[in-house]
Amino acid sequence: MSSHKTVSRPCAADKIRSSARDLFYNQGIRAVGVDEIVQRAGVTKPSLYRAFDSKDGLTAAYLADYQQTFWDRIDAICHDHPDDPRAQLLAYFDDLARRAAQPGYRGCALTNAIIEYPEPEQPVRQEAARLKQEIREWVRKKVCTLPIDDPDLVTDGLILLMEGTYTGGQVFLSPGPAAQAGKLARLLLDTPHQS
Structure with a gap:
């Protein structure tokens, strides 16, 4: 049988x-x-x-799915680099540089949604911005564990690098500036900062 x-x-x-x-x-x-x-x-x-x-309900599910993909990637990075926030941040930016240099790269779905919906009160934009804030908070928590004089400045620098990579990966032919995200993250984390 x-x-x-x-x-x-x-x-x-x-x-x-x-x-x-x-x-x-x-x-x-x-x-x-x-x-x-x-x-x-x-x-x-x-x-x-x-x-x-509604389509907005489906869009919210799409953004949540995209964010879950981000957290799954972060979980894998943290698993590979336990108790090493610097290595976790650098692994993220190295991976981002690799992905952003691939043909057909379309950047971050959350960033793209915010650009598509410029109206501040639009629910899709608000949800994408809320999810972006979660990512910023993750970066900030990692940076705050490092011996850095001005963690807010470094956090802002890493967020700007992240957002620039999302866009630069779409604008410039591969490999383009986005391929340098990991190296630039190292500069931000390793440069002495004064308060």
Whole structure:
């Protein structure tokens, strides 16, 4: 008698999330309509509205998924460099430099969302900005554990480097300035700073 393994098939909501993630990241949130998402996912429009209520609800899920990818990357880095905040920061920037130098790199989904939605009260922009603040806080906590005179200045420098890399990776042909993010992070962390 043969045994049959149950193969888990993605549900409509998972298909929609996956399709939206690809389309939103590569084409932009505002450029992609609900019809295109459901067509790509191979589901019906009512399936989208049952799972997410609206395109904004799906967009919030997309941003949360993107942020989870960031935290998964950070967890792996922290696992590889336990109890070494400097190495964790540098590993992040080395990885960012590698990713930003790849063809087709589209930067940070959160940054892109903030640029797409310039209205300060727009919910998508507010959520992206809130998630960005979580990232800044992670960087700040790591920097504050290091023997640095002005951790706020270094944190700001690393955040500006991060944001510049997200954009520079899209603007300049590979490898471009974004490929230098790891080296620049070392300069920021190793340069003596005065308060």
